[in-house]
Amino acid sequence: MPPTPLFSYQVPWDFTADRPVIGWDGKMAELTWVDFGEDEELSMESKLDLVSPDEPDAPDSAKEGNTSLATNSIGNESGNVCDAAPLNSTLDLSHPFYDIARHRILEVAGEDHYGRRVIVYSCCRMPPIHELNHHRLLQYLKYTLDQYVESDYSLIYFHHGLTTANRPSTSWLRGAYKDFDRRYRKNLKALYVVHPSGFIKTLWKVFSSLISRKFSKKIVYVTCLDELRDHLKDIWLDIPVEVQRYDRQLKKRLAGKEGSTIKKTPPPRPPLPHQQFGLSLAVLKEKSNGENIPLVLKQTVTYLKLKGLKTEGLFRRSATTQVVQEVQQRFNLGKPVNFDEYKGVHVAAVILKVFLRELPQPLLTFNLHPCILALSCVESSLRVTRIKEILNALSGVNYIVLKYLMCFLNTVAQQSIQNRMTAHNLAVVFGPNITWSQDQVQSLHTFVPVNIFTELCIDFYDSIFRNHTESGEILP
Template sequence: MPRDGGPPPARLETPFGPMPNSEQERAVEEQYRELLIEAQREDFEDFDQDRLLRRVSTDDLGRPVVMLIGGVLSPDVEELERAFLYVVKTLDGVVDRPYVVVYCHTHVNWLSPSLYSFIQSCHTSLPRKYRKNLTQLYVVHATLTFRTLMNFATAFVSSKFFHKIEYIERLGELSYVTGLPAAQLQRLFPYSIQRYEAELHGVTPLRLFGTPLEVLADHLGVDTDGCSQVPEPIVRLVNALSDLDSLKTRRLFFLQSDSAPLYSVVRELEEGVMLPDMDEVCAVAVAFKLFLNSLPEPLLTFNAFTTLERLKDEHSPYVPREVLSGAVRQLLMDAPPINFGTVKFLLGLLSRVANCARFNEMSIKKLAEVFAPAFFRPADMTPEASDVIQVANEAMAVLLADQRSLLADVEISMRSGEGRETAEGERRHRSRAKERKRETSADARRTRDSEAGVINRDVSAVSVKTEYIETVLSHIDAFRRQLVDYARDLRSLISTGDSLAEFADMTAAQMRQIEEELSRVRFPPAVEERVARHRRPLRDSSVSERVEGGVVTLADGKRVTEADLALSVHGLI
């Protein structure tokens, strides 16, 4: 208090309002320590799976960048309180120095009366370091409601705080904030947000069912359970099937689903909506199988089935188990990294299902029959390929039964350099893809030739060159014929009255020889079609006007064609 008994000095202002006194700060710190202890005891596995809050990168100034996805929360007060504890637990080690927050407001529509008071209580419960060290707040896809709410927040937040807010309309604008490449940045956002932005800007969203695994991983790959770049839809389906009640469902993957709940699950996946806790788990199980079987290429690539075909031929009628085990191990080593990570993640679920076989009656043998097509599938189902299905089922059973040792062997080999390097595996995968594309194109050509009655024959370099030269000469002869026809029709334009031969400085005999030669030429069908398409009837009274344009009268009364006028303007005549 001042000695003259006047009013106390004004409290210092911070960007978030008046600076609290020491007693208030101590009370807030003590309350925060209690919150932190409570948060450490809480299980936040659901928030981890939903990627509610996480540190994603460091910006150019060395500040940690934290991303908060608001759309995964509901306005339920209890869930918001748990989310607040989760924020405390996650950010406690981050906010001791300057940091940046990216808040994604997509699909958030909170108009609950209690929300405003909840945000205010959170603000007053956090120690000063949260406010002081926050250097920038980027808000993605902010709605009018959110901006209005921020205006109301001025009642307890200093106006200086709003200088730290920057609104972001496109996800790509965050590249300079996070320091991440656009492709890697895209994977940080759930599919629902990516789909929302695509529709917002008139772009066709990515389809999930029937899209290649590598495309899904590029756009929606997430790191989970020690597996890298697993497509988000697969993660969501696996999480929906991983609770104990679902795992114990009798005949889980043999059940059939009614169309309505199945369509509901598929629609929610395609729209990026979070899968609800459904009573009809069979709909999720059917959608899970449908998603895997709709991949254009099986999880272990088409090379896996080709390997099994070779083993069947070499060891007919029965392929020994140790041979299958070695082949499966090598297939895992040869699989692209994205495929290997996804396979490892899926095997975790199937292992948990098999462990509950006493309840769900899904033994390893039955699981192998259900999921073998998703891992081992031929490019074309021929009668010969159908004979290998039993071998594929046995290989799948080996993979399920020995997954722990197989995966461990592959990962040890990768780390020690005995397995394939990532780049080499990708190169071989691309090479196989190109080879399959060439084979597909060749098959398509053979089919077209067969339908057209063309007899396939061995083609030599000489025949190819000869055919090429003949085709070129045919085009040249076609051009000569058209040129002669065109020139003959221009005879009326030759002011000297000379014949075409005389005008071309040729004898009449030479001109007749050329015309007879061209009349005998028989062009290939493709050339004939082009000649017919481009040929124009020129023998009519309007040929002069069509060639040289209309006649115009100049200022001096002279009448000239448009072509002559254009040529004279450019100094050509």
């Protein structure tokens, strides 16, 4: 006689361990039969996730452990593979959560196309339970999110690598969800769950009484990294090697299945005659008959100076995908753009950030990025002088555009009583959009010197920029 079917909303509970019998990694060792009812997609996916790293038949990548790999785009590898489970060697020992942060479980990946800060959580970087204080982990999560929750943000959750050895208890999960109150959930615009197991989807149903319908709509299940690229476009992520290898294995597994959602990336298209996004400043200058300030930058700054200086939370709100793409398309086709037609200020602010982020090389160039990171080692009283020295190496159109931008941001900061955008808040927003490393990998520790540099450029604009002029420069 077959066992009694277990439907999707019924999960056997281990009251001793205070967690479901099914493992976080999708194992069903203690469950003889799961009937997912009419949820065929969930049933199929659960069968793909029965292997976990602690089983003898697990993929080689899981056995090799965790590796750190710089990625130059979502799902593409470059650089050298390091030793297993690399720690953050550049993290300051005085960091209040050094014991947790050094594992690089949580990383900040800059902003997506729509102006949202993107934060990444990698399960495969979680050490075994006996090596990680989960109460401290929760405190660290809140400590990190507290820096960004006042603005729109997104979370990427890499599920692969969560096993019986490192998974937290379900009581911890329930407590964590309750601790992350409305302040954290309100501005979370998307939660991307990458490589979800069938169990993860079942768990959401079990906890449906705790999770609001509004929050549930923010959850996006992502089958593979190619799919994540479709959602996040050109954002750069430090994706663990283990996750990338698992993704390749998953693609092979799904390749022969009908209706596979795995997509091939189309070849890049040649730029349009009036293209504005994704081109270098030198090319844009040539296309505009020698104009140093690109059209998008000039038009957004002009509009924001006229209508946005007193808008509370300027540069902290995101815009919808459809609107951003439509505005970009109009610029790229050489058509006029009236921001009043798109609810104005916040769309113009996002377009400005998108333009800077899509430059092939950052405004401050790759060469100056190491100098900027070293700024945090300079004595506070000498930092402005050091910034002047750094900017002496920046000439031509890059310097002119930077000076134009900083002049505008200084004007915005002067209205901070109304718009709440101090030099510090503006630096948090614009720092990652004007400088990044050539391998594009960013983490929490790199944002500190970048933000210091940007904040000082805004606060001490006159001291830094007034005595350095370039031929053909203009100011907003």
